[in-house]
Each structure stands twice: as C-alpha cells, then as structure tokens.
Amino acid sequence: MRIFKLAGSNFFLGWIMSSMIYLALLAVLFSTVSTLSFDKWRSATRDLVTIHVPKPAEIIDSDDGVTRLDETLKILRAFPDIESFTVLEKNDIERLINPLVDKDILKNILLPALIEIRLKRNNSLPDLNNALKNLSTDIFIESHAELFLPDAKAFSGAKKLFSVIVGLTLFVAMISIIFAVHAGLAINRETIQVMHLIGAKNGFIARTFQKHVLKVLGFSSACGTALAMGTFFILDRLLRVAFFGDGEIDIFKQINLWDWTIFMLVPVSYPLLGIIVAGVSVLTFLRKQN
Amino acid sequence: MVRFENVEIRYRGKEAILTDVSFDLGEGNFHFLTGKSGAGKSSLLKAIYMGIFPSKGKINLFGRDISSITKKEIPEIRRRMGIVFQDFRLINNLTVRENVALPLRIFGTKSSIIRRHVPELLEWVGLGDHLDDLPTSLSGGQQQRVAIARAVIARPVLLLADEPTGNVDDTIADRLLYLFKELHRTGTNILIATHNENLLQKFDYPVLRIEDRKLSFSD
Numbered sequence: 001m002r003i004f005k006l007a008g009s010n011f012f013l014g015w016i017m018s019s020m021i022y023l024a025l026l027a028v029l030f031s032t033v034s035t036l037s038f039d040k041w042r043s044a045t046r047d048l049v050t051i052h053v054p055k056p057a058e059i060i061d062s063d064d065g066v067t068r069l070d071e072t073l074k075i076l077r078a079f080p081d082i083e084s085f086t087v088l089e090k091n092d093i094e095r096l097i098n099p100l101v102d103k104d105i106l107k108n109i110l111l112p113a114l115i116e117i118r119l120k121r122n123n124s125l126p127d128l129n130n131a132l133k134n135l136s137t138d139i140f141i142e143s144h145a146e147l148f149l150p151d152a153k154a155f156s157g158a159k160k161l162f163s164v165i166v167g168l169t170l171f172v173a174m175i176s177i178i179f180a181v182h183a184g185l186a187i188n189r190e191t192i193q194v195m196h197l198i199g200a201k202n203g204f205i206a207r208t209f210q211k212h213v214l215k216v217l218g219f220s221s222a223c224g225t226a227l228a229m230g231t232f233f234i235l236d237r238l239l240r241v242a243f244f245g246d247g248e249i250d251i252f253k254q255i256n257l258w259d260w261t262i263f264m265l266v267p268v269s270y271p272l273l274g275i276i277v278a279g280v281s282v283l284t285f286l287r288k289q290n
Numbered sequence: 291m292v293r294f295e296n297v298e299i300r301y302r303g304k305e306a307i308l309t310d311v312s313f314d315l316g317e318g319n320f321h322f323l324t325g326k327s328g329a330g331k332s333s334l335l336k337a338i339y340m341g342i343f344p345s346k347g348k349i350n351l352f353g354r355d356i357s358s359i360t361k362k363e364i365p366e367i368r369r370r371m372g373i374v375f376q377d378f379r380l381i382n383n384l385t386v387r388e389n390v391a392l393p394l395r396i397f398g399t400k401s402s403i404i405r406r407h408v409p410e411l412l413e414w415v416g417l418g419d420h421l422d423d424l425p426t427s428l429s430g431g432q433q434q435r436v437a438i439a440r441a442v443i444a445r446p447v448l449l450l451a452d453e454p455t456g457n458v459d460d461t462i463a464d465r466l467l468y469l470f471k472e473l474h475r476t477g478t479n480i481l482i483a484t485h486n487e488n489l490l491q492k493f494d495y496p497v498l499r500i501e502d503r504k505l506s507f508s509d
Binding site for chain 1: 369
C-alpha cells in the first residue's frame with residue numbers, strides 16, 4: 001500500500017544510492033586488491049637481497065687464483081642465515097640493463113656479478129654486510145624490501161584514500177536519505193496529518209517511510225553491485241594485460257571468502273544504515289512538528 | 291464520555307470562537323451540533339479530537355482530563371473515535387479499499403480480517419463496485435461515503451462527523467443519516483455537526499446549538 005507520494009524522492013534517492021554503492025564497492029575492491037597484491041609482493045621480496053660484486057673476475061689471491069666472486073661465494077656458503085642464493089647469468093644481467101643502456105655501450109661496460117640471496121631472516125642483513133665489506137668495500141647489498149619502501153608508502157596512502165572514499169560515499173548516501181525523507185515528509189504533510197487524526201503513532205509513520213526507503217535502497221544496492229561487478233570483470237581483463245601480463249594476476253582468484261564478506265557488507269550495510277537514518281529522521285521531524 | 295466544563299476556544303491571537311461551553315455526552319447518544327456557518331461547530335469537534343486545546347475550561351474524554359493526556363497517549367485516545375471531515379480528507383493515491391483499510395492497518399489488524407471487513411463495509415455503504423477506484427474518480431457523495439466507511443471501519447466508540455451532508459443532495463443526505471442511525475443502533479455514539487435544518491427536523495435527535503459563541507442544548 002503506497003500511502004505516501006514518494007515517486008520524485010525515490011527516483012533521486014535511487015540514483016544517488018546506486019552511484020554511492022557503486023563507488024564504495026569499487027573503492028573497497030581496489031583497496032582489497034592493492035593490499036593483497038602488495039602483501040604478495042612484500043612477502044616475495046621481504047628476505048630477498050641482491051649483492052653487487054664489482055670486478056668479479058679480479059684475482060684477489062694470486063697464489064690460488066681465487067677471484068673476488070669466488071671469495072664472495074665462499075663467504076655466502078659459510079653464512080648460516082642464507083636459505084639459498086643464485087648467481088645471475090651474464091645474459092640475465094644484460095637483459096635487466098638492456099632497456100636502460102644502449103647495446104654498444106653495454107659491450108664496453110664491465111658488468112658486476114649479481115647474486116640473488118634469500119635470507120632465512122631479514123635481521124641478519126647487517127652481519128652479512130659486515131662480512132662482505134671485510135672482503136671489499138665496493139661490494140654492496142641491495143635489500144628489495146628497502147627498495148620498495150616508497151611503493152609501500154604509496155600503497156598505504158592509496159588504502160587510506162579508498163577508506164576516505166568509502167566514508168564519503170556513506171556520508172553522501174546518508175545525507176541524501178535525510179534529504180529525501182524530509183522532502184517526502186513535506187510533500188505528504190496532509191496525509192500524515194490525516195494519519196495522526198486517525199490514530200497513527202509516529203512510529204507507524206516512520207516504519208512506513210522505512211519500508212519505502214528499504215525498497216529503494218534494496219533495488220539501488222542490487223543495481224550498484226551489478227554495475228560494480230561488471231566493472232570488476234572489465235578491469236580484471238584490462239589490468240592483466242596492462243600491468244601484469246597475461247595470466248600473471250587474477251583479481252578474483254586473489255580475493256578470499258573473508259574479503260568477499262567485507263565486500264558484500266557494503267551493499268548490505270548501506271540499506272540497513274539507510275533505514276535507521278530514515279527512521280530517526282522521520283521521528284525527529286514529527287516530534288518537532290507535534 | 292465527552293464532558294466540557296466552561297470551555298473557551300480561541301485561535302492564537304484571535305477573538306474567542308466559543309466561550310463558557312459546558313455539556314456532557316454520555317454513553318449511547320446521538321446528537322446534532324448546529325449553528326450558522328463559522329459559528330464554531332468544526333472548532334468544537336476539533337477540540338474533541340484534540341486538534342486544538344481549550345484556552346480556558348476543562349475537557350474530559352473517556353474519563354480522562356485532556357490536559358493530563360501526554361502527546362504519546364493522544365493516538366490511543368483518537369483510536370476510540372471515528373472522524374468524518376467536512377472536506378473528506380481521503381488519500382488520493384490510495385484506492386477506496388486502501389483508504390478504508392488505513393485505520394485497521396494503523397491499528398495493526400491482521401490482513402485477513404482487513405480483506406474480509408473492508409469490502410463488506412463498502413458494500414454496506416453502496417460502494418461495492420468501487421473498491422479499486424481512486425477517490426478522485428468518485429462523486430462528492432461517494433467520497434463522503436468512503437470517508438464515513440473509513441471513520442467507522444474500526445468500530446469507534448464515538449463518531450464525529452463534520453457536515454457529512456454538506457456536499458450531497460437531499461436524497462443522499464437522507465441515506466447517509468440512515469447510515470448513521472444504523473451505526474448508532476450498533477452501539478456507536480454519534481455527534482454530527484450540520485447547518486442543515488431539514489435534517490434536524492427529519493431526524494428527531496437532541497441538538498446542541500451554537501449561537502453567539504455560546505452552546506445551548508435542546509431535546
């Protein structure tokens with residue numbers, strides 16, 4: 001039974017809520033995906049270091065013909081906190097430098113040896129550094145975790161930004177509900193007066209408004225969620241190709257049940273919060289009127 | 291049931307409409323309230339359903355002094371009354387059936403009971419063929435009957451009707467009055483405000499008359 005005339009405010013509210021839920025879902029998903037990607041990235045690089053050994057072929061012990069690289073490897077083998085290490089092939093190093101340096105120049109550069117090391121624990125890095133510095137001060141260690149520190153800050157900032165976006169969408173959504181409810185109350189002033197004279201309590205009128213708001217918000221939630229899911233599928237395809245190469249990353253596979261639960265809280269919580277706000281708005285308005 | 295003791299009614303900043311009004315409507319009564327247009331009939335009814343409160347005197351409703359009734363209690367008191375407004379005050383976006391069902395919905399009556407009673411009552415007031423029509427598609431007399439049906443659907447203890455025959459011809463006015471008589475017979479107390487002297491003569495019920503802001507009583 002449509003007691004109140006709310007077609008105008010329903011249309012306005014429907015659009016606003018669909019848009020806000022859509023934006024909030026995008027923000028939550030981007031936040032989730034970026035966190036997951038960064039966590040994955042960080043865990044992959046946390047205990048990873050690269051040792052640069054300049055002039056690797058230089059003989060440092062003329063009697064045994066031991067090169068600087070040999071001596072470095074000897075230290076590494078003796079170091080207890082190393083899980084594994086790999087000496088990068090010259091081709092691999094050239095491939096890394098290739099985009100940065102011209103091929104002709106590359107031929108004339110004396111490339112350092114690069115050793116990729118996975119440590120058992122990251123806090124043993126200073127000991128390793130000391131051991132290598134004793135051999136040569138030119139050898140230096142590059143910690144991948146430190147290398148990605150600026151990126152970590154960017155990720156953390158992005159996460160905060162997504163939280164702010166969710167907060168803003170919630171704020172706009174709730175303000176819109178209050179506005180729509182007040183518009184509805186003004187339009188239906190006479191009907192409300194008649195209902196009061198028949199014996200309606202404010203609670204009944206508030207519940208009637210809440211039912212309307214729930215219907216609109218339920219529909220808006222479904223629309224916003226469907227739109228967001230469609231956008232995710234498109235972005236999933238685009239992101240794979242654009243940033244990670246085909247098959248490197250699958251957004252949907254990365255998201256677990258807990259993340260989906262948080263994600264689904266948005267289209268569920270907005271209507272629930274909406275009916276609370278609508279109810280409180282109607283009751284406050286009617287109390288002021290009486 | 292309704293007792294006025296030296297009641298004065300005035301709208302804010304204006305001269306008193308009614309002064310020193312005293313009367314007592316007990317159980318099982320049917321009264322007419324008459325007076326010229328603007329005499330204060332509607333204001334008196336308004337005071338009974340607590341649309342306005344007296345500036346002086348005491349009004350007692352169903353054994354309660356209305357000055358002691360809290361805002362929260364007003365709906366409960368109003369639920370014991372049925373009101374037929376002069377301008378009907380039907381909700382135009384609801385069908386005839388929905389308008390009449392509204393009080394029952396408000397009181398939380400079961401849907402099955404509403405589905406049974408509403409068409410029965412509308413049949414009784416001669417609108418059985420208009421259940422799903424909107425009020426705007428009905429004539430003045432039909433709208434009046436919808437308003438009456440809405441006022442009596444919840445079996446009120448007291449029915450207040452403000453010029454219920456004001457918008458209809460004499461034939462329909464007679465029919466409506468017979469309808470009120472029937473309601474009275476089933477136990478509803480009735481107070482009808484009207485300036486139609488013909489009705490007062492045709493139906494022999496006690497009359498409350500407002501003249502010069504005063505109320506007089508005649509059998």
